[in-house]
Amino acid sequence: MAPVQARRSCGKRVGCTCELCLGDPVTEALQTSNHPTFKIEHRVDSHGRPYQICTNCIMDTTDSKIVFDERGWCDYCNNYYQNILPNWHTDARGEREIWAQVEQIKKDGRGRDHDCLIGLSGGVDSSYLVYLAKVKFGLRPLLYHVDGGWNSQQAVNNIEKLVDGLGLDLFTEVVNWPEMRDLQLAFFKSQVSHIDAPQDMAFFAGLYNFAAKNKVKYILTGANYSTECVREPLEWDYHKSDLRQMKDIHRQHGTIPLKTFPLCGIFRYRLYYRIFKGVRVVKPLNSVPYIKEEAMQELVDKYGWQRYAHKHYESRFTRFYEGYWLPTKFGFDKRRPHFSSVILTGQMSRDEALEKISKPAYDPETIVEDFEYIATKLGITVAELQALHDAPNKTYRDYNNYMPLIELGTTVMQKIGLEHRVLR
């Protein structure tokens, strides 16, 4: 297999000894890794900024728009303390608020088989939410799972354990695999960084379309500040719900029509479904104390739930994308915002985060096998996938998009207090 190269943009080669490269723990770890096929080149970020990392969390200048204050704290941290924390209640007030919502859900659900819908991927957030919904709140959820063709064994096990252990009903939407493959391959060919958009789109479009079609009033999601208060920049992971972008990428790089693929644009689900179809979204994990490690252990002990190596690894594709493709092709490591979130919420120390992020996000023991599996599933050769990896990167701006409109919407939401996170 030809050497796989991790590219960073200063174009310098392995063994570069500029001050930016020395002391970059990710780079050093990759350099000393025994794996025969990985090399790394080094870079400064694309705006010629010197490398800087937040002194409070671990977000750094791989987010090219990050802003630091005089303490060296980034704007994610400042936003957390100024905007998120004051509006986040997991104490008695939080309990009161969520119970009021729960009572309403129960009331509105009388006479129906289920009173709410929960999208379940098998990951810890949605799993814990299901557990809370049934055991703590006494709700009668219908569990909704989208099978995009990439489920890991742990994911299906975890869903099964929750269905059986909690005695709940499950509905699965199986995405037409040839269509998913075609759309995913189109995204690979487009060279943008947000290639998990097809899976994301299928998951939430499936969920929302189902809700609207079946007149479901309440969707419960596992969204939470506890592990997601720092969100990855759009530069890394552009809006998955920008249908204009998705259609343009597919038009340019896809080969078969998307006849059954679940699609739902940002305006449809944020405006039309909510205003005209009355679909409400509730986020219970923000109203109770949610400590990820404890939540996982509880699920393991009570239901035989299986742990994942990292967040989002219930999908084999996402594991490859976040663990390997994104960091080595673009220099974006999603563990930064994930770890930074739990640093801010007190579940991980900064030192621990730095130590963890110094190791590659992918498993060097299995990466060759994983790379082959991805190529096989996509219907291309390893060499072809390699070539896609090595081609020059593009951004969402290279394709049609609704960004100006979405930005306007985000600003409005932030101004009227419906959105507290930094989204850029």
Place this chain on the structure above:
Amino acid sequence: MITIVNYGLGNVAAFLNMYKRMNIAARAASSADELIGATRLVLPGVGAFDHAMDLLEGSGMRPSLEQLVEVEKVPLLGVCVGMQMLTQGSDEGAREGLGWIPGRTRAFAASNQAGGLPLPHMGWNDVTPKKGEALFAGLEDDARFYFLHSYYVECADVADRAATAGYGLDFACAVHRENVWGMQFHPEKSHHFGATVLKNFAEL
């Protein structure tokens, strides 16, 4: 390097795959030249004994194998019919075997105790390793593998039995004599149990 002898029979790809996933270097050899430098040999095989022996002869690799195994004492593992080929001959056919394990390959159907049991012996069965047999390190308490065969090896020397299994009668499902090992079951199709013994063989 571990070398899978590719003489035309047996799931060569499965062995290569198993080793690849364990990050242990392995290759296949289809000619005498390609056997040069082998540090371990795996001799796979399915189907009929005579057919297997004929194909091995026809491959032109037999003299090299004999040199490597008998003279240079390179460790060799025979799997399924590959293990049967290690014996002196089989009830199934007329050819002589490689003769590295004294004994013969017998038919289950002929054995009184096994009479009446469905044949081939097909499925997962428990394996009892001989104490201290390095091939089964890590599986002392729970060893089971997938079997798919109608003939079994009868060792002339009981000391050569590395493990036994039961199907009507107790029979040697693994053998070991000097640098020659054999497994009647399919390690390449026995999940983590098989992966363990293949890894052990690589690291002997």
Place this chain on the structure above:
Amino acid sequence: MLRPRIIPCLLIHQGGLVKTVGFGQPRYVGDPINAVKIFNEKESDELVVLDIDATVNGAEPDFKTIAHLAAECRMPLCYGGGIKTAAQAKRIVGLGVEKVAISSAAVDRPELIAEISAEVGRQSVVVVVDAKKRALRGGYEVWTHNAKRNSKMDAIAFAQQAARQGAGEIVLNSIDRDGKMKGYDLVLAATLRNAIDVPITVLGGAGSLDDIESVIAAVGTVGIAAGSLFVFKGALRAVLINYPAPNVKEELVSSAITKRGQGGVARSSREI
């Protein structure tokens, strides 16, 4: 002790996995490669993959897909669908597949069984018998082409003949029970077990692990294959790959063997 083999049976239709009811109404279940990978990780005993289009369309087996599926299996894989010649069988075995299955082809030309057997060995030849109850007169007939053509042959007699001709395993598939998840046809299973002396596998009707246990209790150490059970979950028949964990399987087998010992069920000489 030789254990009963619990075997997921997957059907491929137009490249995707499907599940049928009474051999009709194919419902899309997803990508075959990922499903096989999950069954492998769950350490399934074996796997059967049948391409239900190939024979009907007169198409060759999809060798590329077969190779990919075989690469994901660290357990024995049996492939069936569109195999008409010993050369095709040999090629498939060469891709890493342990057993090849033939069905209609064995009905059309029984000599094929012996031909394939000579090429790859009896242990690798499986004959799948799709059986449907004969109206009025009792007994079962062999149907082919996804239960659309009645061969009029007696299913048990055909199975016996196939075994004589070189089949190393007979898979008996109950068309009546297919997809209904209401239990196996135990009478058919027992009749077959007593009639032939090669390994058998029963397929069709599993609705729960209890159904699998019932087969073992009734018939002994055989193969028990299931499609719907391992692919659907719950009252809404949501697609979710599942397979009993090793400890659950152990308990199931122990419990069945105990029942078998107690139940005074007729034992054949074909018992350990």
